Amino acid sequence: MKYLMLVYGNEEIWNTLAPADLAVLISEVDVFNDALAESGELVSAEGLVPQARSVRMAHGGPVVTDGPYLEAKEYVGSFFVVDVDVDQRALDIAQSYPGLRYGGSVEVWPFMPGGWVRR
C-alpha cells in the first residue's frame, strides 16, 4: 500500500531556527530517508521550492497567481512516497519524521490502489 506523505513546513519556525539546529534537522532527515530506502519502503522523496503558483478558473478562463501559500504560514515543503504492508506502519513512519519536533507536520494520504489505468 502506497502513501503520499505531505510534509508541511512553518515559515516562522524555519526562519527562527539557529543554523546549528537547521544542520541537525537536515542530517536527521537524511538519516530518516536512508533508513526508509534501506528497508525497501521508500518509493520517492522530493523537496519542494516554496515558489508554488496556483492555477484557478476566474473571469471565464484559467488564471495563474502566486500562492497558494503567499499569505499562509504553513506550506508544503517536501513530500515522500512510501510503500508499506500495513496502514499503521505509514502512521509510525510519519510519527518518526524528524521535522515534527521542529514544528512541521505530516499529512498521510493513502493511494488509490491499481495506479493510473491507460485507456
Add this chain to the structure above:
Amino acid sequence: MRVDASVEGLLRTLAAPVLGALVRRYGDFYRCEDAVQEALISAVGTWPRTGVPAQPLGWLKTVAARRYLDQLRTDTARERRERAVLHATPRDALVAPPPDLEPVRDDLLELLFLCCHPALAPSAQVALTLRAVGGLSTAEIAAAFLVPEKTMGQRISRAKQRLRDADARFELPPQPERGPRLQAVLHVLYLLFNEGYSASSGPVLQRTDLTRQALWLARRLHDRLPNSGETVGLLALMVLTEARSATRTGPGGSLVPLSEQDRSRWDQAAITEGIALVTRSLAMRPLGPYQIQAAIAAVHTEAPSTEATDWPQILGLYQVLDRLAPSPVATLNRAVALAKVRGPEAGLALLGELESGPLAGNHRLLAVRAHLLEHAGERVDAAAAYREAARLAGSRAEQRFLVQQAVRCTE
C-alpha cells in the same frame, strides 16, 4: 528486451532447480540467489543468439556456480573473516560437477518455505518468491508493483539479510510447523494472484502478468502437494477466476459485474478443470477457506445466468466460510447471497451489523448497500450510496463503474 516466450518459459521452470542445487552445494542462500539471477540474465542475453544449450539446467548451474565463486572471491577480498570459508571449501567443490552426475531435484517446496519465512513481511515474501522461485528480475517485479527498481532491489536484499539473520534453513520445516508455514505460502500466492487480478482491469503501464505467475506457482505447488486440500482449493479458485477473466472488463478497462458478463465467452476448458479440482479438494479434510471460496466460484461458473444461480447453496457456503475464517468481507458477501435468497431487506439488515465494524466507511460495503437499496426500490437512497461509494472507491475502474450506477438510479 524481448525474449522468446519459449526461452522465457524454460528459464522460469529452471530458476528453482538451479537455485536449489546451488544452495544445497554451498549453503549460502544470500549469495546463491544473486548468482542464479545473474545466470538467468546471462541466459536471456545469450540463448536467443546461440540457441538453447543441450543441457540448459547444467549450463545455468555451471554459470551460476562460477558467478557465486566470483562473488565469494570479491567479497572475501574485502572481508578477511570470510576467507576461511573459501579455504575451507575443498578445491573440487569449487568446480561444478558435470550436470548428469547430480540428480535433478525439485526443491520448489523448500524454496517456497524459505521465501515465505515468518521473519519476513508479506511484501518481502511476495518479492522474494517472484525472484527466487519465479525467476523474475528485480526490474520486472518492480514494474509489476509500480515501485522504482531501486526500492524493490532494496526490499529483496533486506529480505535475504533477514533470512540470514534469522538463520533460516533451506529444508522442509518440522512437521508441526509445516501447516502454518504452508498457510503462509498459500497466502503469498493468493496475494500475488489478487494483485495481478486487480491490476488486469485494463492495459496498465507495463505490468508483468502477476496472475500468470501466481497460477504457475500454484500449479507447481499442487504438483508437489496433490493431497493438500487448501493447495488444491487455492489452485481451483485461481483457475475458476481466470476462466472468467476475458469478460470482467469492457472497453476502456471498465468493470463488468458478474451479472452482466457474457457467460458464453467464459473459458470452458478452464471451468472443467477448476470444477474437477474443487470436487477433489472438497473431499479432503480439514476444510479451509480457499476450498470454500473455490466451491463458491464453481457454483457461479456452473450457472447459466445470475437468476439461475443456486443462491441457497452459495449462501450456505458463505455461512461455512464465515465460520471457518470469520471476516467482515465474508459477511459482506453473505449479505449479497442472503438478499438473493430472502430479499434485499434481509441483506440490508445483515449489512447493518457491519456498519459499526471495521468495514464502516468502506467503499465495498457502500456499493453493496447501494445495490440492495436499488433492488428494494429505494432509488434515491441507492444513488446517494453509489456516489458515496464512488468517492471512496479503491480504483479508477471501480469509481467509474459506481458513478455509472448512480447515474442509472437517477434516470
